[in-house]
Amino acid sequence: MAKNNAITLFDLQLASGCTISPFVWRTKYALKHKGFDIDIIPGGFTGIMERTQGFADRVPVIIDDGYWVKDSWLIAEYLDEKYPERPMLFSGDSMKVLTKFIDAWLWRTAIRPWFSCYILDYHDLSHAHDQPYVRESRQTLFLQGRRLEDVQAGREARLPLVVPELEPFRDLLKDTKWLGGETPNYADYCALAVFLWTASVAKIPPLHDDDPLRDYIERGFDLYGGLGRHPGMHTLFGLPGPVKVAAE
Amino acid sequence: MAKNNAITLFDLQLASGCTISPFVWRTKYALKHKGFDIDIIPGGFTGIMERTQGFADRVPVIIDDGYWVKDSWLIAEYLDEKYPERPMLFSGDSMKVLTKFIDAWLWRTAIRPWFSCYILDYHDLSHAHDQPYVRESRQTLFLQGRRLEDVQAGREARLPLVVPELEPFRDLLKDTKWLGGETPNYADYCALAVFLWTASVAKIPPLHDDDPLRDYIERGFDLYGGLGRHPGMHTLFGLPGPVKVAAE
Numbered sequence: 001m002a003k004n005n006a007i008t009l010f011d012l013q014l015a016s017g018c019t020i021s022p023f024v025w026r027t028k029y030a031l032k033h034k035g036f037d038i039d040i041i042p043g044g045f046t047g048i049m050e051r052t053q054g055f056a057d058r059v060p061v062i063i064d065d066g067y068w069v070k071d072s073w074l075i076a077e078y079l080d081e082k083y084p085e086r087p088m089l090f091s092g093d094s095m096k097v098l099t100k101f102i103d104a105w106l107w108r109t110a111i112r113p114w115f116s117c118y119i120l121d122y123h124d125l126s127h128a129h130d131q132p133y134v135r136e137s138r139q140t141l142f143l144q145g146r147r148l149e150d151v152q153a154g155r156e157a158r159l160p161l162v163v164p165e166l167e168p169f170r171d172l173l174k175d176t177k178w179l180g181g182e183t184p185n186y187a188d189y190c191a192l193a194v195f196l197w198t199a200s201v202a203k204i205p206p207l208h209d210d211d212p213l214r215d216y217i218e219r220g221f222d223l224y225g226g227l228g229r230h231p232g233m234h235t236l237f238g239l240p241g242p243v244k245v246a247a248e
Numbered sequence: 249m250a251k252n253n254a255i256t257l258f259d260l261q262l263a264s265g266c267t268i269s270p271f272v273w274r275t276k277y278a279l280k281h282k283g284f285d286i287d288i289i290p291g292g293f294t295g296i297m298e299r300t301q302g303f304a305d306r307v308p309v310i311i312d313d314g315y316w317v318k319d320s321w322l323i324a325e326y327l328d329e330k331y332p333e334r335p336m337l338f339s340g341d342s343m344k345v346l347t348k349f350i351d352a353w354l355w356r357t358a359i360r361p362w363f364s365c366y367i368l369d370y371h372d373l374s375h376a377h378d379q380p381y382v383r384e385s386r387q388t389l390f391l392q393g394r395r396l397e398d399v400q401a402g403r404e405a406r407l408p409l410v411v412p413e414l415e416p417f418r419d420l421l422k423d424t425k426w427l428g429g430e431t432p433n434y435a436d437y438c439a440l441a442v443f444l445w446t447a448s449v450a451k452i453p454p455l456h457d458d459d460p461l462r463d464y465i466e467r468g469f470d471l472y473g474g475l476g477r478h479p480g481m482h483t484l485f486g487l488p489g490p491v492k493v494a495a496e
Contacts, residue, residue: 092339093429098346101420105353108416168356172349181341 006037008063010052013042014125016232020200022111022193023072025228027060029189030076032224034086044130045137076186089186099187102179106169106194113162114198114206117155120148122201125232159206159239170212184223192220196228198236205238254285256311258300261290262373264480268448270359270441271320273476275308277437278324280472282334292378293385324434337434347435350427354417354442361410362446362454365403368396370449373480407454407487418460426464432471440468444476446484453486 009031012021019025031038041051049057056070069078076089090096115122123134135148143151169191172179179187195217198206207213214237221228257279260269267273279286289299297305304318317326324337338344363370371382383396391399417439420427427435443465446454455461462485469476 091342093424094339094427094433094435095343095346097420097424097427097429098343098350098435100423101350101353101416102346104416104419105349168349168352171352172345175348176341176345179342179345181345185342187342187346 002036003065004037005035006039007031008039008041010041010048010059010061011043012048012059013044013127014200014232015044015127016125016230017042018200018230018232020122020125020197021059022197023058024060025196026186026189026193027062027072027075028227029184029192029223030072030079030089030186031062032227033089033185033189034079034083044127046130046133087183089189091180091185095185095187099179099190102169102187103190106191109165109169110162110194111197113158113165114202115142116151117159117162117206118152118198118201118203119143120152121203123148125201125203155204159204162206163208163211163239166213173213173216184220188220192217192228195236196221196233199228199233200230202234202236205234205236207236208239208241209237211237250284251313252285253283254287255279256287256289258289258296258307258309259291260296260307261292261375262448262480263292263375264373264478265290266448266478266480268370268373268445269307270445271306272308273444274434274437274441275310275320275323276475277432277440277471278320278327278337278434279310280475281337281432281434281437282327282331292375294378294381335431337437339428339433343433343435347427347438350417350435351438354439357413357417358410358442359445361406361413362450363390364399365407365410365454366400366446366449366451367391368400369451371396373449373451403452407452410454411456411459411487414461421461421464432468436468440465440476443484444469444481447476447481448478450482450484453482453484455484456487456489457485459485 009024009027011019012024014020019028028038043051043059048059052059052061052068052070055061055068058070060072060075061068061070062075064078064082069075079086080089090099119138123131123138126134139145139148178184179191199221217236221233257272257275259267260272262268267276276286291299291307296307300307300309300316300318303309303316306318308320308323309316309318310323312326312330317323327334328337338347367386371379371386374382386396387393426432427439447469465484469481
């Protein structure tokens with residue numbers, strides 16, 4: 001059992017101290033859902049292997065009273081298995097399968113295009129000592145060698161194209177308060193993590209002020225005493241609307 | 249309790265006797281999942297209000313020992329509520345919400361484009377007495393007045409474009425046997441209904457022989473003694489592959 005009801009979490013932070021990794025974000029929500037306090041071990045993109053004493057080169061990693069677990073999905077499964085008497089994150093195998101589908105859809109539909117719109121912000125908001133690694137690794141792994149500046153350029157024209165692509169998610173939320181039903185569960189934390197990641201890096205907003213998703217996102221950020229409300233976060237709302245052509 | 253373990257189902261059939269409606273298909277699977285025999289009341293697109301004695305103008309409709317229920321989703325919920333001691337179709341509110349998401353995705357990604365590729369087949373396979381209604385209603389409701397012949401024309405060029413769009417569904421099925429996990433549930437019946445509808449109308453196949461979806465689809469059609477194997481069904485596999493350019 002977690003000592004003093006607290007579990008240790010290795011974070012992945014920007015210079016502001018704000019969490020950036022969507023995987024860490026969903027783990028933070030999962031720990032709070034299970035009713036734990038979180039002992040944060042701060043840190044950025046580099047030095048993870050050293051911080052975790054050789055246990056992992058990626059975060060999230062948790063330590064539960066001396067027991068180490070890595071990988072956000074496996075951490076969530078661990079928490080439900082170890083603490084079944086606390087509120088469950090998952091509700092059966094089918095919900096797990098279907099959560100993977102909507103999560104993959106949100107990554108494809110939102111994170112993929114937004115990544116290209118915010119990759120320089122992402123770099124600039126990182127700790128100074130992480131910036132060379134962020135630039136080099138992102139350019140090499142994800143951007144076919146293109147410079148971050150060139151990838152982000154022209155985003156004002158690209159951001160409005162993402163907005164209508166999210167319509168199926170808006171449709172779904174018309175008839176339910178949470179993906180979990182009356183209360184949020186791990187499907188919601190996966191979905192919210194997409195928007196939490198975005199808010200951590202978005203120096204200009206991706207969504208319109210009156211987006212129907214706003215209610216869901218704001219409620220999600222407010223959960224657990226405003227877990228998503230770190231002062232380093234940016235607003236997601238305020239994308240200029242379609243330019244109105246004045247009548248002649 | 250259902251008399252003699254049988255529930256009456258108003259069907260929506262083509263001239264072959266094969267079910268066409270995806271909503272009826274998923275209700276057939278739901279009834280079998282709950283362990284019931286099905287007393288089919290045959291019929292096509294017209295005369296539904298008369299057949300159901302004024303209860304509904306659309307099918308599926310079931311009668312369970314004198315109690316009438318309509319709408320495939322509500323029928324599935326009714327079956328779980330009335331017969332909780334039998335295998336459950338749903339596993340909680342979150343699974344219901346997430347099923348609606350993948351179902352809507354499949355309709356958008358598969359049924360929408362395939363509808364335009366098979367709408368004349370759909371008409372031609374209907375009962376002769378249904379064909380004037382099918383033509384008129386489809387042209388008016390879904391096709392902005394365009395003729396079925398004109399909508400279906402050119403499908404050989406359009407069908408290959410749908411194949412790669414299904415990749416997210418293929419990805420999901422790499423790691424699970426069913427959307428229900430180890431055993432199928434109502435999420436599977438919704439997904440299978442998309443392919444059952446297609447097989448009922450597809451005079452030429454929409455998918456390649458070696459499509460990784462084939463295993464899932466074939467297993468689904470084989471369930472419950474080959475529930476999806478009516479002789480009026482067409483094969484979904486055999487779409488010609490990309491044309492290979494011969495080396496000079």
